[in-house]
Amino acid sequence: MQSPVKTEFFEVIADCGQLLGLGLLLDMLLFEGTQVMGLVRMSAIAALLFAVLNSQGWLVLLALQASLFLREPHRPEMMFGFVPGLYSLTSIGIVAYTYLGQSFRNRVSKWLVMQILIATGGAEPIAVQSSQPQNPRLEGLRLAAIQFGVWMTIIVVAMLALMRLPISAGARSEWLRSAIENDFTIWPGATLLVLSLLLVIVFAEAGWRQMTVAQASLYLRSAIVLDHYWDLRMIVLRRLKKKRALVDANTPKKQLLERVVDVPPKL
Amino acid sequence: MTNRARWLLFVGLLGLFSGVLRGQAMLSLLSLAMFVWVLVEWFRFQARIHFELPRLKFERKVNGRSEANGTLWVGRIVHIELRIFSSTTIQPAFQIRDIVPEILELYAPSLRLPSVPSAASMVCRSLIQTLPTWIVKRFPKADEIAHPPNQWTFDQPCSEANFAYTVGVRAAGQLKLPGVRLTLQDRYGFFQLHRFFPVEQTFRLLPDYFQSAEVRPTVKRHNSLPQHGIHRLQRSGTGAELLELREYVPGDPPKSIAWKVSARRDKLMTRKYESEVPVRVHLFVDGSFSTRIGGYGLRLMDQINFVAASVAQAAISVGDPVSAMLVDETSVKRLPWLAGDRGFLQLLKALSEFSQSAPPAARTITPYLMQCSLRLCHERFPELLERHYHPIPFSFLASTRERFRMAGVLAQVFDLSPNEHVECMHDSDKLAYYLHLFLQDAGMPWMAPMIVAPPDPAAGGMHRMQVLGEAMAKAIAHARDNEVFVVLADLLGCAPNLSQLLRVVKLALAKHHRVAFVCPTTTFLRPDSAIIEPKSESIQDLMLAAEQARVRDLAAHMKRELARLGVAVSFAGQRNAIQMIIAEIGLARDGRTLVQGGRS
Numbered sequence: 001m002q003s004p005v006k007t008e009f010f011e012v013i014a015d016c017g018q019l020l021g022l023g024l025l026l027d028m029l030l031f032e033g034t035q036v037m038g039l040v041r042m043s044a045i046a047a048l049l050f051a052v053l054n055s056q057g058w059l060v061l062l063a064l065q066a067s068l069f070l071r072e073p074h075r076p077e078m079m080f081g082f083v084p085g086l087y088s089l090t091s092i093g094i095v096a097y098t099y100l101g102q103s104f105r106n107r108v109s110k111w112l113v114m115q116i117l118i119a120t121g122g123a124e125p126i127a128v129q130s131s132q133p134q135n136p137r138l139e140g141l142r143l144a145a146i147q148f149g150v151w152m153t154i155i156v157v158a159m160l161a162l163m164r165l166p167i168s169a170g171a172r173s174e175w176l177r178s179a180i181e182n183d184f185t186i187w188p189g190a191t192l193l194v195l196s197l198l199l200v201i202v203f204a205e206a207g208w209r210q211m212t213v214a215q216a217s218l219y220l221r222s223a224i225v226l227d228h229y230w231d232l233r234m235i236v237l238r239r240l241k242k243k244r245a246l247v248d249a250n251t252p253k254k255q256l257l258e259r260v261v262d263v264p265p266k267l
Numbered sequence: 268m269t270n271r272a273r274w275l276l277f278v279g280l281l282g283l284f285s286g287v288l289r290g291q292a293m294l295s296l297l298s299l300a301m302f303v304w305v306l307v308e309w310f311r312f313q314a315r316i317h318f319e320l321p322r323l324k325f326e327r328k329v330n331g332r333s334e335a336n337g338t339l340w341v342g343r344i345v346h347i348e349l350r351i352f353s354s355t356t357i358q359p360a361f362q363i364r365d366i367v368p369e370i371l372e373l374y375a376p377s378l379r380l381p382s383v384p385s386a387a388s389m390v391c392r393s394l395i396q397t398l399p400t401w402i403v404k405r406f407p408k409a410d411e412i413a414h415p416p417n418q419w420t421f422d423q424p425c426s427e428a429n430f431a432y433t434v435g436v437r438a439a440g441q442l443k444l445p446g447v448r449l450t451l452q453d454r455y456g457f458f459q460l461h462r463f464f465p466v467e468q469t470f471r472l473l474p475d476y477f478q479s480a481e482v483r484p485t486v487k488r489h490n491s492l493p494q495h496g497i498h499r500l501q502r503s504g505t506g507a508e509l510l511e512l513r514e515y516v517p518g519d520p521p522k523s524i525a526w527k528v529s530a531r532r533d534k535l536m537t538r539k540y541e542s543e544v545p546v547r548v549h550l551f552v553d554g555s556f557s558t559r560i561g562g563y564g565l566r567l568m569d570q571i572n573f574v575a576a577s578v579a580q581a582a583i584s585v586g587d588p589v590s591a592m593l594v595d596e597t598s599v600k601r602l603p604w605l606a607g608d609r610g611f612l613q614l615l616k617a618l619s620e621f622s623q624s625a626p627p628a629a630r631t632i633t634p635y636l637m638q639c640s641l642r643l644c645h646e647r648f649p650e651l652l653e654r655h656y657h658p659i660p661f662s663f664l665a666s667t668r669e670r671f672r673m674a675g676v677l678a679q680v681f682d683l684s685p686n687e688h689v690e691c692m693h694d695s696d697k698l699a700y701y702l703h704l705f706l707q708d709a710g711m712p713w714m715a716p717m718i719v720a721p722p723d724p725a726a727g728g729m730h731r732m733q734v735l736g737e738a739m740a741k742a743i744a745h746a747r748d749n750e751v752f753v754v755l756a757d758l759l760g761c762a763p764n765l766s767q768l769l770r771v772v773k774l775a776l777a778k779h780h781r782v783a784f785v786c787p788t789t790t791f792l793r794p795d796s797a798i799i800e801p802k803s804e805s806i807q808d809l810m811l812a813a814e815q816a817r818v819r820d821l822a823a824h825m826k827r828e829l830a831r832l833g834v835a836v837s838f839a840g841q842r843n844a845i846q847m848i849i850a851e852i853g854l855a856r857d858g859r860t861l862v863q864g865g866r867s
Binding site for chain 1: 275287290295307456651657694
């Protein structure tokens, strides 16, 4: 049985190890095949690791994009192979890791430390209780596999979209040819419009469906008030004016003057 | 959608544009993949909202009981357990918080006992200490991240979870545990949803009391004669003290025949015993504005409740009946004579109800009031502040938009008509009234920046004296003999108007009643000379010392005025005030005028 302090120490080391690994990976993704000075590379990686520690994934993405912007050669056609897919998958993984934050890093460190301790005989494997519906380790692996599958699908969908949409010269001529041959519209505007409408409907419908009773009531109330706002406002302000006039009439002039004098100056 | 997702999409959009324009396939792919990823996460998030949220159930147990109503005591520890369960698996990355009103004090979870460190642990600890501090601080462990005890974060999937925390009750009144605020978000923090799940439980909070060790017997201890002019209520009864001997009259109980005296006088004599008249205690409880202002547990009202409950307990435990007059600016509520355990509980309930502050009379809108209400809204009604479902009239000013939004929430919460809704938007008085009501319902105390004190405290003090005086005069009119009047009121604020009350006090003393005053102070300290010395030159200490000096002067003036009449006064709602009143009850029982004992 390991003492908590010892485990804590190993966990800090594992945290540092994770960041070191991430730094190496970022270095490979950002500066592979470049002639950038070592100091600049290290500074950039340190800044990015700082962003990772603060869960600023957009900064990591910006760095990766900047690297691609500066390094990737211009091609007339959108051609994708294994390398762009792997690069994008790794990049999404890094951004996701950044956003998962400290708690995820802690869990990974704990798991790593536990594995090392089990391997060195310093700790016994945790027995899975029969009352637990699922083995937590298997559950974790299952979730990781699902996540990997989702990311793969995302990459494939993005690839298909980029290849299909007429954003490169080759794709544009392909669209034109297929449109002429099939006697369809020559530009995918209609398809995109339908897709966008579909998405808008889905978004709006999802928004309405998740309304609570109180929200629905408030929406109705606000809609009614907005419809009659100017009339109601006029009535209310007129009534207020009368009320104030009545109060002023009942207040002696001396008090009114005092009230005016007592108003604190605006700072 | 959170700012995190917005920034990511913005950067992705930049990359996509530049990638497409420059014909960079990898850049375009990476940027578009980010868009698709966020879209996929949105769909997953929506699925969780539709399928996971409606299945969530909450159950709360307070001290092991899940009933909707109950009773709790001030100063005692309360254990609260919250159970969350669902028919499906609850996915991680959401946070729940059991809303705890201000009247409860959250206790930190009990700390783990440190184990005896081994040599290896010591080495590891020293190694950790050798690491730079910024590294160690950058890696806080999950159990080191500070959370309030009533808030928990789910980071692993489960179908049921139990949480527990401990609270203490700060003051008497009413406690409403409204429910649970839930923050649902996806794993990466792109989308967030706040919902409030009502799990209502209402409790009556009874005031704490000091159980005096000195319980006096019901029989008289001194057979003292009262002073000239003081007439104790002496009548025959079934007490233990002999009142007189008289000749036997047919019908007298045989056990009352004094056989020795009858033998000596050669005629039957009967003993008549004195009736033991219980000392009746009148409590006058002040519930005016100044007694209610402040945080729970620090108000004058809390001190008054403590003293009143303690005195009532001491009196009732020896069989003396207690009555109370609950006085505030507008009304006087009289409680009947209460005796026994049931009577004591009835009195505590009445004090508890009286402590539930009504919305304050002074209604002025302040920026603090608005801010506090908005924060409360974010906590209790997060869904009502979502702009998409709450359209408001257009305005350039952010403060006006805030006001319109708040008016809409108030209209929904208090079910106002469209006309009243618009009135709240434009009439500050109306809005302030509903804001105070809103805070009141949420169990917020009367705190200074939100609640403005009455413009003329002197007039308020005069009015308070008048109301108290009338209540006392009424009680004197219904009183019999040797009763004790205990006035628990904030009289220091209106000491210059004491003459009004002194007339009634003189009347009470003239009718051989005993009168005691307890005037609690905000500092909980007796205003003696030692505490007016500032501890340091800081502004806070100087102001505290100045306040103490002011209170001491007022107290000295008041004490002088009352001592002239022979009335006991205490200026702190502490145990010595309770002892003083118990001593006064003892004096009333014995018919003496001094505590030292013997005939005076």
